[in-house]
Amino acid sequence: MASAAVEHPLPTAYDDAWAALAWVLENARHGSGEPWLSKHGDSSRLFLAGDSAGGNIAHNLAMRVxxxxxxxxxxxxxxxxxxxxLGRYVSPGAERAWGFICAGRYGTGHPYVNPTALTAAAWRGLPAARVLMTVSDQDRLGPFQRAYVDALRGSGWGGRARLYVTPGQGHCYFLNNLDSPKAAMHMATLAAFINGS
Incomplete structure (x- = not known):
C-alpha cells in the first residue's frame, strides 16, 4: 500500500502547527521563559501565512483557532x-496524491483539503479580520483557490477577503524566480497586506 510510506500523515502537520502557535503565544507573554519573544513579540499583530501545503496548514490552523x-x-x-x-472531483493523480498525504484517511471532499465543504457557520468562526488569497492563473489548483474566496465571502464572515491573481504563472512560481517583476509584485502585495494597506 503506497500510503503506508507516509510516516506522519495528516493531521500531524496541523497538530504540530497548533503546538507551535500555542508555544509562541505562551512565550510572548511578559515574564515568560523566552525573553526575546516576550520583549519583541506582539500577539495583537498575529498573522498566519503559507505557500502551497503551508497555505493549507495556515488555513486549517486558523480554523482550529x-x-x-x-x-x-x-x-x-x-x-x-x-x-x-482540492475539490470533491479531481483528477485521479490528484486524488492519489491526497490519499498518500493523509494515508487514505480523508477523501477529497474533506474540509482539510476542500474548504468549500465547510458550513457557512464554520466560515463565520474564522477568527481573522482579513484573508489574502494569491492565485497563479496557470496553477491547476486555481479553481479551488478561487472557490475558497467565493465560499468565504458568501458565508457571512465579517472580515475582508482579497484575491490577488498573477497572470501567466504556475504554482508558487515566486519561489523559483524571486527577482522577477511578478514575484516582486507578489511580495509587495503580501507586505501591503501585513502592513494593513
Whole structure:
C-alpha cells in the first residue's frame, strides 16, 4: 500500500502547527521563559501565512483557532499563497496524491483539503479580520483557490477577503524566480497586506 510510506500523515502537520502557535503565544507573554519573544513579540499583530501545503496548514490552523477559542487568540490576517486545496472531483493523480498525504484517511471532499465543504457557520468562526488569497492563473489548483474566496465571502464572515491573481504563472512560481517583476509584485502585495494597506 503506497500510503503506508507516509510516516506522519495528516493531521500531524496541523497538530504540530497548533503546538507551535500555542508555544509562541505562551512565550510572548511578559515574564515568560523566552525573553526575546516576550520583549519583541506582539500577539495583537498575529498573522498566519503559507505557500502551497503551508497555505493549507495556515488555513486549517486558523480554523482550529476559531473552533478551540483558547488563549483568546485573534488573528489579524491569514495569507494563503497558492495554497494546496482540492475539490470533491479531481483528477485521479490528484486524488492519489491526497490519499498518500493523509494515508487514505480523508477523501477529497474533506474540509482539510476542500474548504468549500465547510458550513457557512464554520466560515463565520474564522477568527481573522482579513484573508489574502494569491492565485497563479496557470496553477491547476486555481479553481479551488478561487472557490475558497467565493465560499468565504458568501458565508457571512465579517472580515475582508482579497484575491490577488498573477497572470501567466504556475504554482508558487515566486519561489523559483524571486527577482522577477511578478514575484516582486507578489511580495509587495503580501507586505501591503501585513502592513494593513
Amino acid at each position: 476559531g473552533q478551540q477559542q483558547e488563549h483568546g487568540v485573534r488573528i489579524k490576517g491569514v495569507a494563503l499563497l497558492d495554497p494546496y486545496f
